[in-house]
Structure formats: structure tokens, C-alpha cells
Amino acid sequence: MNYERIKEKLEILADAAKYDVSCSSRGSKRQNKNKGLGDSSGMGICHSYTEDGRCVSLLKILLTNVCIFDCAYCVTRKSNDIKRAGFTVQEVVDLTINFYRRNYIEGLFLSSGIFTSPDATMERLIRVAKKLRLEENFNGYIHLKSIPGASDELMQEAGLYADRLSVNIEIPTKEGLKLLAPDKDHKDFIQPMKAVKNAIDLYKSEKEIIKSTPIYAPAGQSTQMIVGATGESDRDIMYSANFFYNKFQMKRVYYSGYIPVADDSRLPAIGTEVPMMRENRLYQTDWLLRFYGFDVREILNEHHQNLDMDIDPKLSWALRNLDQFPIDINRAEKRMLARIPGVGMKSVGKILSARRYRKLGWDHLKAIGISMNRSKYFITCSSREFESRDLTPIQIKSQILLSGSSKYSKNFTNQLSLF
Structure with a gap:
């Protein structure tokens, strides 16, 4: 193994993964068995916090930052002049096991740029998780990104090895996506969500009858929206989030303030960033919708389209x-x-x-x-x-x-x- 090359890849692909914040592991209860490695019961990844207040960590990387799409808001877009790299399936498996043995991590968060095609990319991600589960007997937490446009069959297989699946909706509105990512279709984001939701329901109903039915994506699915790349209001963002919660039973919707990565007239100017407070207020609103019984229209409507930055x-x-x-x-x-x-x-x-x-x-x-x-x-x-x-x-x-x-x-x- 060329350790210097692996180290260089890790630096490139770990840095490229930092823009994805949808990596909470709460909800998974995968137990260690047959003297395997890891245990995701009550544990998590990505320097997040479990319910009992413990801070936990992950190996958070991209499989590759090569991408066939040219989304204006993405640092890995094909037109961006950056160093490109890609891991093999075995390299990701080896890194995960070696990092876990050294007590650096408690799980894996694996995403990827889309190379060749959505199905080819999703198939490669699944191979990583499958090898970890079946060959390495790894029982730690695994979060795989669902690739927009991937087939229903691949999405169903992914949930058999991953604890959580997530497809990032990226831009909250169809109009914004069309402006900044004209090569992508909104329905390609929706279809994997629908496939995962249907599979979760199917496996859950089957398990009530046949106890040996395998667990499918025990931590459910999540998504992420970029905030501030287009002119959407807080109402636009939270109405989209509310739709995903109700339609696809999302465990979480994450909100990530846009960090300017390109000098493009369609985007906010370089040097301007979305205030952290806006992210915070969106998360607080999200909390009210999920746990406090509020309807989104009570908090945000045509008369009150943006959240107050001074108060919660x-x-x-x-x-x-x-x-x-x-x-x-x-x-x-x-x-x-x-x-x-x-x-x-x-x-x-x-x-x-x-x-x-x-x-x-x-x-x-x-x-x-x-x-x-x-x-x-x-x-x-x-x-x-x-x-x-x-x-x-x-x-x-x-x-x-x-x-x-x-x-x-x-x-x-x-x-x-x-x-």
C-alpha cells in the first residue's frame, strides 16, 4: 500500500466532505455480534452528541471528488480547478477498520461525487458497506449518501447494510435548483427518498410477521438543504422541510449556510457568508415543528416570511x-x-x-x-x-x-x- 498516496487522498476527500452536515446517527441500535468490530447502539459519528450527552466521531470522507455535474454551489463541480482523487473500495474499508482499531472513530460517513453515472456511484458505495458488514464483521455505524437518480433496487440494497441513508435536496426550491444546477432534475432527488421510505415501511411490516426479516436502515433517512445560495425565504426553506418530514418520514432535515465557493453572478459574492444565526433559527423552528406541536404556517407565512434574528x-x-x-x-x-x-x-x-x-x-x-x-x-x-x-x-x-x-x-x- 502506498501510504503517502493514501494520506494525500484522505486529506483531499476528507476536506471535500466537510460541507455535508447531515451526519447525525441517532436512532440506530445495531448490536455487536459474533465477536465483530464496533457497536452503534447508543453511539454515533461526526462529533455529534448522543442522547446521554457523549461526543462521538466518524470517518467522514468522499469516495471521490470527481463529478460529472457542474452545480454552481458545489466545490467539486466538474469545472472547478481542484485536485481530484478517489478511493478504491478496499482502501475505504481498510481505513475504516484501521481507524476504528485505533479508537479514532466509531463509524463511517461516506458520500461521493457522481462519476460515470448515479447507479455506478451508488453501487460502489454499497460495496464498501457490504464488505465492512460481511467480510470484516463491522457492526459500527454506517451512513451512506443516496445518489440522486440511483435505481430503486440499489437503494433497497443500500439500506440492508447502512444504518442511515440520506439524499441531499441541496437547494430548497425547484426554481433555485434549475438556476444553479440545470443538469439536475428535482425528481431525481425525490425518487431515492421515496424508494427508501417504501422499503422502510415494507421491511417493518414484514418483520412484524417474520422475526428473521433483516433490519432495513434502522436510523431512517435524512436530507440537507443549502441556505442562502439563492433568494429563498425562511418560509420557503421550512415549507420544504415540512414537506419532507410529512411525505418521507425524515428523521432529520439539516440546514447548511452557503459558503461562497465560486465567482458566479448567480451566487452571493465571494466573502459574504450566511450568518450562523440564520442556521440556528431554522434549527429552532425545525425543533418546534417536530417536538412542540407547531404547524409551520403558524411560525412562517405570507405576513411573516423570515425568522426574527433577535429572538427565538x-x-x-x-x-x-x-x-x-x-x-x-x-x-x-x-x-x-x-x-x-x-x-x-x-x-x-x-x-x-x-x-x-x-x-x-x-x-x-x-x-x-x-x-x-x-x-x-x-x-x-x-x-x-x-x-x-x-x-x-x-x-x-x-x-x-x-x-x-x-x-x-x-x-x-x-x-x-x-x-
Whole structure:
């Protein structure tokens, strides 16, 4: 083995993979068996965080950065003058096993530029995962990128060896994709998602009858959208995300701020980047849709097309809907408790449990751990009246930002670490 050449390939293809952020491993429960290597149960990759707070890592690379497409937003587009490289199937397998034995990684995240054809590329990715599973008895986490345009048969096979599959939708709107990637067709992104979703449903239903049915993509599928490469609004982005969650049962949609990589009149100028705060607000909105019972149209609509950068989306919604407040903390149903700014779902559970035994007052709510500097303007309890009285939304917003700015920022930063 030419170790210097392998090292050079690794530097090129690991750097090229850094633009893909859709690599959370939560949801997989693949157990180690037959004295194999690795165990993805409760573990993960890509310096992400598991549910118990542990930081985990991955080998995150491209199989090759050679690509037949010329997408304006992509650093590996065929017209870009960069060093090209490609791994063989065995090289990726050897790297994964050797890195795992040295305790560098706990799994593999493998993507690729599209060489020759979508099917040829997808087939090569599957061969890597298949060799790891069947020849190396590797039971660690494997995330494969689904190649747009790949056949349903290949997608079905991929899920038998990978824990998670993901096809990046790339640009949130059809119009944006047509502008920046005219060689690609939106339906080529949708078809692999549909194939994976159908296969997950099929294998799940079969396993209920035949227990020996193999597990198919236990961690489901995810996708990623580039934010800010075209003029899409936050509403456009979140409506697309909501469609993928509902239509294809996505585990996660990831939002990646566009980093200018080309001097192209169709793209933002070199030196301008999407503010990190915009990504953060999109993730917070995503959280509200998936766990807090919000409808996307409540947060973003024709009258409110972009998220407020100063405050989180739940607080922004509450200030636009003061007619629904105050909420009696001792009587409100779970759905409304979850809509109080400063109250997370764990706190909702604690409130519901505690109020079965006594009426809750201000001290009880502080002990539960809700963010009082925000919530006090929207609730009543047994020991104090509604705080906002005749304050306007602008006055409430100003008081929240001024009175608890440092604590607010710290809590916000902690929340972002989850993403």
C-alpha cells in the first residue's frame, strides 16, 4: 500500500466532505455480534452528541471528488480547478477498520461525487458497506449518501447494510435548483427518498410477521438543504422541510449556510457568508415543528416570511399572538404549556406531574427550571399575576433582551449544542 498516496487522498476527500452536515446517527441500535468490530447502539459519528450527552466521531470522507455535474454551489463541480482523487473500495474499508482499531472513530460517513453515472456511484458505495458488514464483521455505524437518480433496487440494497441513508435536496426550491444546477432534475432527488421510505415501511411490516426479516436502515433517512445560495425565504426553506418530514418520514432535515465557493453572478459574492444565526433559527423552528406541536404556517407565512434574528421563533410567535395569553400554568393542557416561551418539553412534563399534587406558584416554577425572564410575561400561577399587563409586544421583547441578555444568550448557546 502506498501510504503517502493514501494520506494525500484522505486529506483531499476528507476536506471535500466537510460541507455535508447531515451526519447525525441517532436512532440506530445495531448490536455487536459474533465477536465483530464496533457497536452503534447508543453511539454515533461526526462529533455529534448522543442522547446521554457523549461526543462521538466518524470517518467522514468522499469516495471521490470527481463529478460529472457542474452545480454552481458545489466545490467539486466538474469545472472547478481542484485536485481530484478517489478511493478504491478496499482502501475505504481498510481505513475504516484501521481507524476504528485505533479508537479514532466509531463509524463511517461516506458520500461521493457522481462519476460515470448515479447507479455506478451508488453501487460502489454499497460495496464498501457490504464488505465492512460481511467480510470484516463491522457492526459500527454506517451512513451512506443516496445518489440522486440511483435505481430503486440499489437503494433497497443500500439500506440492508447502512444504518442511515440520506439524499441531499441541496437547494430548497425547484426554481433555485434549475438556476444553479440545470443538469439536475428535482425528481431525481425525490425518487431515492421515496424508494427508501417504501422499503422502510415494507421491511417493518414484514418483520412484524417474520422475526428473521433483516433490519432495513434502522436510523431512517435524512436530507440537507443549502441556505442562502439563492433568494429563498425562511418560509420557503421550512415549507420544504415540512414537506419532507410529512411525505418521507425524515428523521432529520439539516440546514447548511452557503459558503461562497465560486465567482458566479448567480451566487452571493465571494466573502459574504450566511450568518450562523440564520442556521440556528431554522434549527429552532425545525425543533418546534417536530417536538412542540407547531404547524409551520403558524411560525412562517405570507405576513411573516423570515425568522426574527433577535429572538427565538417560539418567543416571536408568542409576541404575535398575545391574545392567546396569559396561560394558567395550573390548568392549561400540554399543547398550550409547550407554547409558553421559556418552557421546554421536559419542563412541561414536570409541570404536569407536579400540579397533580398541588397548585404551582412562582417558586415551584423556578425550581422546575423554566426560564422565568421570558415565561413570566405569558403565564399566571397561584402566587403571582400575569406580568405583561398592558405592555406591547415591542416592550416585552425589549425587557426580555435587556433584563436577561447574558443568561438568554447562554441558554441559547446550550440549546444549539444539541444540533
